Amino acid sequence: MHIKPYRASALLVPSPKRITDTEGTFILHRGTTLSCEPQFKVIASFAREIFSCETEGDDIKILLERDLQEEAYRLSITSESIVLGASTNTGAFRALSTLRKLDLLTTHELPCCEIEDAPDYGWRGFMIDCSRHYLSIEFLKKLIDTASLFHLNRFHWHLTDDQGWRIPLEGWDRLEKIAAHRRQLQYTDGRTYGIMYTKEEILDLQAYAHQRHILIIPEIETPGHVSSLLAAYPEFGCTAGPYEVQDRWGIFDEVLCCGNDAVLDFLRDAIKQIAALFSDPYIHIGGDECPHTAWEHCPKCQQRMLEAGLSEERQLQSWMTSQICQMVHQEGKRPIGWDEVLEGTEKLGLPPDLIVMSWRGSEGGIQASKRGHQVIMSPNTEGCYFDYKHTDSKEEMGNLGVSTLTQVASFSPVSDSLDEQAKKKILGAQANLWTEQVTSSRQAEYLLFPRLFLLSQQLWNTLDDAKGLEKLPILYQMCEKLGLLCYKGPAT
Numbered sequence: 001m002h003i004k005p006y007r008a009s010a011l012l013v014p015s016p017k018r019i020t021d022t023e024g025t026f027i028l029h030r031g032t033t034l035s036c037e038p039q040f041k042v043i044a045s046f047a048r049e050i051f052s053c054e055t056e057g058d059d060i061k062i063l064l065e066r067d068l069q070e071e072a073y074r075l076s077i078t079s080e081s082i083v084l085g086a087s088t089n090t091g092a093f094r095a096l097s098t099l100r101k102l103d104l105l106t107t108h109e110l111p112c113c114e115i116e117d118a119p120d121y122g123w124r125g126f127m128i129d130c131s132r133h134y135l136s137i138e139f140l141k142k143l144i145d146t147a148s149l150f151h152l153n154r155f156h157w158h159l160t161d162d163q164g165w166r167i168p169l170e171g172w173d174r175l176e177k178i179a180a181h182r183r184q185l186q187y188t189d190g191r192t193y194g195i196m197y198t199k200e201e202i203l204d205l206q207a208y209a210h211q212r213h214i215l216i217i218p219e220i221e222t223p224g225h226v227s228s229l230l231a232a233y234p235e236f237g238c239t240a241g242p243y244e245v246q247d248r249w250g251i252f253d254e255v256l257c258c259g260n261d262a263v264l265d266f267l268r269d270a271i272k273q274i275a276a277l278f279s280d281p282y283i284h285i286g287g288d289e290c291p292h293t294a295w296e297h298c299p300k301c302q303q304r305m306l307e308a309g310l311s312e313e314r315q316l317q318s319w320m321t322s323q324i325c326q327m328v329h330q331e332g333k334r335p336i337g338w339d340e341v342l343e344g345t346e347k348l349g350l351p352p353d354l355i356v357m358s359w360r361g362s363e364g365g366i367q368a369s370k371r372g373h374q375v376i377m378s379p380n381t382e383g384c385y386f387d388y389k390h391t392d393s394k395e396e397m398g399n400l401g402v403s404t405l406t407q408v409a410s411f412s413p414v415s416d417s418l419d420e421q422a423k424k425k426i427l428g429a430q431a432n433l434w435t436e437q438v439t440s441s442r443q444a445e446y447l448l449f450p451r452l453f454l455l456s457q458q459l460w461n462t463l464d465d466a467k468g469l470e471k472l473p474i475l476y477q478m479c480e481k482l483g484l485l486c487y488k489g490p491a492t
Contacts, residue, residue, distance in 0.1 A: 008113035014460035016117040024079035028108040033057025072118035123428030124459040125154030132160035133435040148212035150456035162227035174232035182245035215280040223256040223289030238298035249436040259300025275331035284324025288338035314344035369425035377429040383407030399437040403490040409466040426456040449486035450475040
């Protein structure tokens with residue numbers, strides 16, 4: 001696909017807040033020079049690598065403009081030079097990403113324009129479930145690089161679940177020996193599936209993400225979705241097993257025993273090690289889809305309820321959530337939990353700084369924001385679940401539901417029903433890709449794109465009436481340039 005004449009405003013996703021197309025083009029070539037102010041040395045090094053700028057000069061300049069907010073930037077492209085202005089390295093990187101998109105789409109003939117830009121929301125994320133099916137570090141880097149190009153800034157990494165444990169912890173050898181592997185029940189020859197990321201791989205990916213101004217949020221599931229952990233350490237369950245790493249999908253009654261102090265000791269050590277490994281401010285503690293059946297018949301859990309003055313088993317989840325939040329706080333991090341953490345909190349409440357991630361529609365997020373919690377929206381009912389089909393068709397891959405391009409392009413994290421004070425609690429939103437039925441990176445790409453691009457538009461510069469769909473031809477071209485498999489079917 002060839003799109004000429006080039007107009008920057010017609011090419012860019014997300015659309016900048018303010019953009020003026022002007023006449024002419026800047027030809028970017030190997031001899032193009034680049035200079036920057038001292039604060040932007042790291043960004044300039046990345047820019048030289050991306051654009052093959054071999055010497056220092058004034059063809060491209062990165063300037064400090066102190067009046068801009070953290071992620072805001074200005075970009076001026078004339079036929080003679082390019083000037084990027086920002087107050088922080090993050091803002092400079094957003095400007096560089098806009099420049100890079102134009103370069104990719106125009107094959108180095110950048111259309112002249114003037115841009116002033118800044119995001120609507122601070123949390124612009126995507127979640128990849130690597131517990132159900134392992135995705136390589138190489139592929140995750142590809143996703144992170146692509147996401148950063150579209151101004152996304154949060155990678156939520158789902159690392160533990162019933163079907164596998166993917167994060168290494170020193171002193172807990174059975175996690176790698178047992179919890180990381182499941183027997184594939186669809187085969188009769190006893191084959192297994194599973195692999196654990198190494199600390200070196202995690203640190204490498206984290207450095208790669210940070211270079212692209214993306215934070216990583218690791219998730220450790222508690223107190224449910226823990227079959228793999230219980231298979232390795234059955235003493236952490238209410239019945240002491242036997243348990244197995246699951247090769248089925250769904251919700252399982254086997255959960256962590258809230259009355260067992262050894263469980264708390266494990267979680268304390270696990271969170272300490274995770275906090276040391278991941279340098280960013282957040283740890284996701286799960287909290288979703290936790291049955292209370294096992295607690296009803298467990299003497300230790302019943303004793304814990306008595307000690308804590310609780311009258312219902314569901315209140316134990318609030319107790320456990322508060323305990324885990326204290327552990328996260330102790331390591332200098334901030335906890336995030338799925339919206340089920342709001343349940344059973346009448347007696348004990350929740351730590352006020354716990355961020356609630358609303359996935360069962362928007363209602364949990366609305367409730368949490370009214371209760372004073374900050375919120376990340378990822379409602380499965382409004383297009384944010386990218387493991388769902390693109391359309392309700394038997395020919396389409398996907399699991400459980402439908403998230404159409406139109407839904408994604410119409411999404412807004414903020415509901416009209418919220419008052420202004422509650423709206424301020426909405427940090428932003430993210431897309432979720434669960435991998436029960438996603439066995440390869442190519443399947444993941446097809447489900448993610450172009451939906452992730454459309455969501456990036458809504459989180460950076462929210463558009464009304466699904467106007468982002470007008471740029472689908474550009475997004476398809478971008479997928480081709482980046483080597484991404486993408487969906488090109490109906491939008492509804």
